Amino acid sequence: MKTKITTIVTFLTLLVLTGSVFAQAAKSAEMTNATTPVFIPSSDLKWTDLDPTGAPGVKVVDLWGDHQKGAFGALLKLPAGFKVPLHTHTYAMKVVFLSGTYIQAPEGKPEVRLEPGSYMMQPGGNYRHITSCDVSSDCVFFVESDGPFDLKIVEMPK
Numbered sequence: 001m002k003t004k005i006t007t008i009v010t011f012l013t014l015l016v017l018t019g020s021v022f023a024q025a026a027k028s029a030e031m032t033n034a035t036t037p038v039f040i041p042s043s044d045l046k047w048t049d050l051d052p053t054g055a056p057g058v059k060v061v062d063l064w065g066d067h068q069k070g071a072f073g074a075l076l077k078l079p080a081g082f083k084v085p086l087h088t089h090t091y092a093m094k095v096v097f098l099s100g101t102y103i104q105a106p107e108g109k110p111e112v113r114l115e116p117g118s119y120m121m122q123p124g125g126n127y128r129h130i131t132s133c134d135v136s137s138d139c140v141f142f143v144e145s146d147g148p149f150d151l152k153i154v155e156m157p158k
Contacts, residue, residue, distance in 0.1 A: 047077065055151065057082060063142075067149040074149075078102070078139040083132035086154040091124040091147035100139030105130040128154055 040063065050058040051068070057079040065072030080100070086107060097118045104120070105111035107128040114120060122129075124147070133139035143149075 045075065050076065050149075055082075055084060060149075067145075069148055071146045072149070073142070073144045075140060075142055078131075078133040080133055080138050081135040082139075084130065084151065084153075086128055086130055086156070088126060088128055088152045088154065089122070089124050090150050090152070091145045093120075093122045093124075093143050093145045093149075095120045095122065095141050095143045097139070097141045100137045101134035102139045102141060103132045103134060105132075 045061045047059040047061050050060045059077040060067060061075045063073045063075065065074075067074050075098075078100070097114050097116055097120075099116055102114045102118075103111050104114070104122075107130075111130075112120075113134070
């Protein structure tokens with residue numbers, strides 16, 4: 001029963017995500033006076049290294065916008081076992097998890113494990129947290145933000 005519910009939740013999440021992708025693509029098209037829809041088959045996605053975060057092995061593909069310059073919608077892929085120490089981001093992010101088990105440990109609180117179909121709104125600013133991906137498989141997720149992606153490592157007192 002749990003597997004069936006998980007499958008249904010994942011399917012519904014993917015439907016919402018797909019709708020969001022097409023809605024944002026349409027919004028981008030309107031902003032550039034384009035008159036045709038945008039379709040990007042998964043085989044045509046151009047994964048690149050996430051820069052300049054210093055996050056080895058992390059890949060990104062922008063679906064709209066530019067994650068280095070401003071508002072964007074993108075897919076990110078963390079390798080299995082990947083971990084980022086305590087850090088913050090300038091802008092809030094809305095995230096839908098598509099594969100793997102993503103782990104977030106907010107400073108001073110228990111970790112949260114998010115499986116496919118899960119959603120997270122992560123505030124920008126001073127929200128300090130540790131991010132990792134379970135060792136069992138890569139983590140792939142959709143992220144949307146109103147500003148460029150950054151990763152500010154929190155320097156620990158010596």
